[in-house]
Amino acid sequence: MRHWIGRKVAVYRATGIREPLKGTLVEWDEEAECVRIGPKRIKVSFDNIAMIRPLPEESLPLKKARSEVHKVGYVMKKAIQFENAIYFKSQVMIWRRAKIVALSTTILRHDEDQVELADGRVLRKDKHMFVVRSRRGIR
Structure with missing residues (x-):
């Protein structure tokens, strides 16, 4: 069952909880008889798993943290x-x-919902993750 590792999955639990755990299957540990679901590495024992199903990429929301x-x-x-x-x-x-x-670009302007890039593209903030490149370690 290691083919599930790294894939987005829904883990349905056998204890009667209706909402499945959704996330990336991070670890399949046969010795401890459990799986870990990311990003928070929630541990679910094999006894508590009723079914595992793959999820499409769009089904997981972007982080709002x-x-x-x-x-x-x-x-x-x-x-x-x-x-x-x-x-x-x-x-x-x-x-x-x-x-x-975009691997490396600059932002021209932004508002509450969208961002305009230097190449003219307009992207929505809720659909994309923007990572500002840091200069850590450079003096």
Whole structure:
């Protein structure tokens, strides 16, 4: 059953809870007889699994949490972060789900719902993840 690792899944539980756990199957541990569902690594024992089904990519919502560290910088969530990226002409990486929309671009302007890029494209904030590239370690 290791073919489920890394895939977006819905885990239906045998305890009668109707809502399935949705996320990425991070780990299949046969010794501990459990699976871990990401992003919070929730542990579900094999005894508590009734069924596992794959999910399409669009079924999981984008994170609405505060800004978090990304491996190339910081995820922008607040208006001041977008304004600083515009002011300092920071390089921004843009993702839509698991696909990169723009590897390195700058933002010209933004409003509450959308962002205009240097190449003229207009992208919605709720459909994309904007990662401002940091200059950590550079003096």
